[in-house]
Amino acid sequence: MHAFKSLMLHAIVALALLSGAGPLLASPVYHISIDARGLSGQGYLDFLFTGLGSAAAADVRLTNFSGDFDRSTYTASNAQGSLDAGVTIHNDTGWNEFGQLANLGGLLTFDVQFDVADDPAAGDPAAGAPAAAGSSLSIALLDPDLVHYAAGTGGDMVTFQVYPGQPPSFTASDRAAVVPEPATLAQMAAGLVLLGAVRRRRR
Amino acid sequence: MGHRKASALAHLLTVAALVCGCGSASTDTPSTSPITAAVVQTAAPAGYSPGKGDSGVHTDTRLQLTFDAPPSLGAGGLIRIYRQSDDALVDTIDLSIRHPVPALSRSPVSIDAIGKNVVPLNGTRMRHVFYFPVRISGNTATIVPHTGVLLNDTVYYVTVDSAAFSGTVNGGAFAGIDKSSGWYFTTRSAPTGTSVSVDDDGAADFRTVQGALNYMMNIGSHSGCRPTCPSAGDAKTIHIRNGVYDELLLIRNVNKLTLLGESRDGVVVRYDNSDGLNPGSGGTNAAPNAAPSLGGGRSVLLIEGSDEIVMENFTLQNAHLKTAGVGSQAEAFYFNSSSPTGSRLTGKYMNFYGTQDTIQTKGWAWFYKSTITGDVDFIWGGAFAGLFEECEIRTMVDTMNASSGGYIVHARTAHGYPGFVFLNSRLTADAGIPAGATALARSPGPNTNLCSAAGQTCDNVAYINTRMGPHIKPAGWCAAGCGSNPNPNPPVANDDTGWREYASTDLAGTPLDISRRDSHSVQVSPGGYATRFSSRAQVFSQWNNGAGWAPSAGIQDVTASVKIMQSGLTLNRSTGLMSGTVTFTNVSTAIISGPLLFRLDGLSTGVTLDNRTGTQGAAPTITLPKPALAPGESVTVTTSFQNPGRVLINYTPTLFNGTF
Numbered sequence A: 001m002h003a004f005k006s007l008m009l010h011a012i013v014a015l016a017l018l019s020g021a022g023p024l025l026a027s028p029v030y031h032i033s034i035d036a037r038g039l040s041g042q043g044y045l046d047f048l049f050t051g052l053g054s055a056a057a058a059d060v061r062l063t064n065f066s067g068d069f070d071r072s073t074y075t076a077s078n079a080q081g082s083l084d085a086g087v088t089i090h091n092d093t094g095w096n097e098f099g100q101l102a103n104l105g106g107l108l109t110f111d112v113q114f115d116v117a118d119d120p121a122a123g124d125p126a127a128g129a130p131a132a133a134g135s136s137l138s139i140a141l142l143d144p145d146l147v148h149y150a151a152g153t154g155g156d157m158v159t160f161q162v163y164p165g166q167p168p169s170f171t172a173s174d175r176a177a178v179v180p181e182p183a184t185l186a187q188m189a190a191g192l193v194l195l196g197a198v199r200r201r202r203r
Numbered sequence B: 001m002g003h004r005k006a007s008a009l010a011h012l013l014t015v016a017a018l019v020c021g022c023g024s025a026s027t028d029t030p031s032t033s034p035i036t037a038a039v040v041q042t043a044a045p046a047g048y049s050p051g052k053g054d055s056g057v058h059t060d061t062r063l064q065l066t067f068d069a070p071p072s073l074g075a076g077g078l079i080r081i082y083r084q085s086d087d088a089l090v091d092t093i094d095l096s097i098r099h100p101v102p103a104l105s106r107s108p109v110s111i112d113a114i115g116k117n118v119v120p121l122n123g124t125r126m127r128h129v130f131y132f133p134v135r136i137s138g139n140t141a142t143i144v145p146h147t148g149v150l151l152n153d154t155v156y157y158v159t160v161d162s163a164a165f166s167g168t169v170n171g172g173a174f175a176g177i178d179k180s181s182g183w184y185f186t187t188r189s190a191p192t193g194t195s196v197s198v199d200d201d202g203a204a205d206f207r208t209v210q211g212a213l214n215y216m217m218n219i220g221s222h223s224g225c226r227p228t229c230p231s232a233g234d235a236k237t238i239h240i241r242n243g244v245y246d247e248l249l250l251i252r253n254v255n256k257l258t259l260l261g262e263s264r265d266g267v268v269v270r271y272d273n274s275d276g277l278n279p280g281s282g283g284t285n286a287a288p289n290a291a292p293s294l295g296g297g298r299s300v301l302l303i304e305g306s307d308e309i310v311m312e313n314f315t316l317q318n319a320h321l322k323t324a325g326v327g328s329q330a331e332a333f334y335f336n337s338s339s340p341t342g343s344r345l346t347g348k349y350m351n352f353y354g355t356q357d358t359i360q361t362k363g364w365a366w367f368y369k370s371t372i373t374g375d376v377d378f379i380w381g382g383a384f385a386g387l388f389e390e391c392e393i394r395t396m397v398d399t400m401n402a403s404s405g406g407y408i409v410h411a412r413t414a415h416g417y418p419g420f421v422f423l424n425s426r427l428t429a430d431a432g433i434p435a436g437a438t439a440l441a442r443s444p445g446p447n448t449n450l451c452s453a454a455g456q457t458c459d460n461v462a463y464i465n466t467r468m469g470p471h472i473k474p475a476g477w478c479a480a481g482c483g484s485n486p487n488p489n490p491p492v493a494n495d496d497t498g499w500r501e502y503a504s505t506d507l508a509g510t511p512l513d514i515s516r517r518d519s520h521s522v523q524v525s526p527g528g529y530a531t532r533f534s535s536r537a538q539v540f541s542q543w544n545n546g547a548g549w550a551p552s553a554g555i556q557d558v559t560a561s562v563k564i565m566q567s568g569l570t571l572n573r574s575t576g577l578m579s580g581t582v583t584f585t586n587v588s589t590a591i592i593s594g595p596l597l598f599r600l601d602g603l604s605t606g607v608t609l610d611n612r613t614g615t616q617g618a619a620p621t622i623t624l625p626k627p628a629l630a631p632g633e634s635v636t637v638t639t640s641f642q643n644p645g646r647v648l649i650n651y652t653p654t655l656f657n658g659t660f
Helices: A002-019 A182-202 B003-020 B034-042 B209-220 B526-533
Strands: A024-026 A030-035 A042-051 A058-066 A069-076 A079-082 A086-090 A097-103 A107-117 A131-133 A135-142 A158-162 A169-172 A176-180 B063-066 B078-083 B088-094 B110-114 B127-131 B134-137 B140-143 B155-160 B184-186 B195-198 B236-240 B243-246 B249-252 B257-261 B267-271 B301-304 B309-312 B315-318 B333-336 B344-348 B351-353 B359-361 B363-368 B371-374 B376-381 B383-389 B392-395 B407-411 B419-423 B426-429 B439-442 B461-464 B499-502 B555-557 B562-566 B577-586 B596-601 B614-616 B619-623 B634-642 B652-658
Touching: A030 A135, A030 A158, A042 A058, A042 A069, A042 A086, A069 A079, A079 A097, A086 A097, A107 A135, A107 A158, A169 A176, B195 B209, B209 B236, B209 B249, B209 B257, B371 B376, B376 B383, B407 B419, B439 B461, B439 B499, B461 B526, B499 B526, B562 B652, B577 B596, B596 B614, B596 B634
Parallel strands: A131 B562, B195 B236, B236 B257, B243 B267, B249 B301, B257 B309, B267 B315, B301 B333, B309 B344, B315 B351, B333 B359, B344 B363, B351 B371, B359 B376, B363 B383, B371 B392, B376 B407, B383 B419, B392 B426, B407 B439, B419 B461, B461 B499
Antiparallel strands: A024 A107, A030 A107, A030 A176, A042 A097, A042 A135, A058 A086, A058 A107, A069 A097, A079 A086, A135 A158, A158 A169, B063 B140, B078 B088, B078 B155, B110 B127, B134 B140, B155 B184, B555 B652, B562 B577, B577 B634, B596 B619, B596 B652, B614 B619
């Protein structure tokens, strides 16, 4: 099932490229593991996906959750889906958030993948668009009040930066492991090459 | 009806209109008389400018006649302007007058009194100069009336003797223009306000720069008005639109005046003036002295008794080319204001073009990102401090002495002051300048003046962090033994006085070999550099008895020169701040000099930039942590927002260099 969805996604990207429409470029899939051992009680595994109003349109998809999760979820603005079906968060409001209550103390794992609109003119002063704006995904463990970091943590577990037309970058805390899926990494590189070729042909 | 018949009828009707007193035939009032209306329809052939019967004519208009083919000037003849209401003669140009210098006697000249009818000058301080009142270009003869003779809201007519030109008009021989020819026009009302425009052809308040200067002197002189000129203390601006302005100019007793060009190369204010045409540095007086030294001097622009004068973004050129038999000194401008507590001049983003003596300045003069050209002594005078910051100083080939590389500076500066300072500038040369031919400076002497006490003049010149082309002499300076030049004063330099350098390099930035520098010069110590020359504020620290002057480069929007990457926002749950980064990368081929100011325009309502370093208007700003951006270089700054309403944060990033 996962392979089929991935294939469809890349087909859509390819179609968008060929049609000349502004494509959504899919990032690699990142396998993320949060080590909550040593923590106790309940807390939210929280995802906040935000950008400036000028940010290129972007989605983040969260799938393959595994861990000791509770039923309660929290969503704000453009977060849709569920633990089983996967969650999609879009970046077009000031506060796009999904939280999943969990019993802390073990490993929490899941996959992350981004779709980011490509904008060839972004960041090109000669095209009258000197600014290119990206989005950030902040992954944190929060207290059940959804305000404070979970006891024993002092900041985000993982932070991603995504810019139009670029592979994401990330920083991870000591409790987090982030592993890009090699196959999708190669597909991303191929997509960028293809994108470049299309642009050259258009010129 | 043939054109000539129509023209003849028009003239007849015009005569009738003038004789009957039926009005000015203004196009604004065509209904005053059927006769007048007929004149308006037919009496403005393309050969006249202003057109016959025109209204709204500028008081500083040129008069133009277009012939069928290039005309030639006669040996004499008068061009006269009369006031229509009483036939009073207001201006006469006598084409028989020639300049007493034989080499300049081919074209007619006339004596202008620049500043005439400027009330605060009271008829006693005018700049008297010879000028060329008629120019022929192609089929058109341009007649330049004397400055200030035409008043607002007045009807004038023009006559031209038949002897003035040889040529044909509409197929017939030019037979002169008399009152019955009907070349009359009505001048416009005076503008108002402290901001006026100049354009040589399009819609504007004035046709000439001096027309606008006369207006500014009338409303804004700091003396001469009773009780005061209304705008004496206000900032005043003359906007000069693209065009070529062949004029001699005067600014006297005006403070806070900016001459702002539309474009640096598109606005050319120039004249072919020289020590031959108008000897001496020049000044103002009540009446002309005996020819040839009338008194107004050889510069294009003369500035007297003024403070906070700014010239920005245009070209000021003395177009004189050295000619045998004609005195060669030819300043683009002479800033003759020398108060220790005033007398500030700024030239930024300018071209000052000339050959010999291009810039003569006293007072406190700051030149920024400007180009100065010349061959001999082309930066000179008695400045307390004359700072050339990030300027190009370009040596031109001396057309009278092609093998000479000339001299850049000729200083007559006051004891105890910095004199001429070149900071982060470049010395370049035309291709024809031989290597090792150009001197950084030569001295006026004499050897008995040792620059040892107040009142003595000194050779105070300092080149700081300046790149020098191969045209500069290995000895750098030109003392005794270099031609017939004298030794400098003082004969032994130190950090404070004399001939000085610090960290000179070649044009690529490689340190120069200074082992052969003239023994009268000195290398400034690191401490001397750090305390005297590392900023413009240091160079001007003595202004106004130590109050200091720190002129601003102004502010320029350089957003188009950078790529801007704005990250998304992360939330700090402990502080509640939403933070991101903004990275600026210089994608231009030129350095973007600082200070660099990042302004967030249109920041969303309810959002506050927590780490702002200032505000400009309603917009928060952050001063970037780099002094400048080289091509390809980047700088990243954090933005931290308070966003209690969790709204979508919007703003437009704008980057400026300079300060508001």
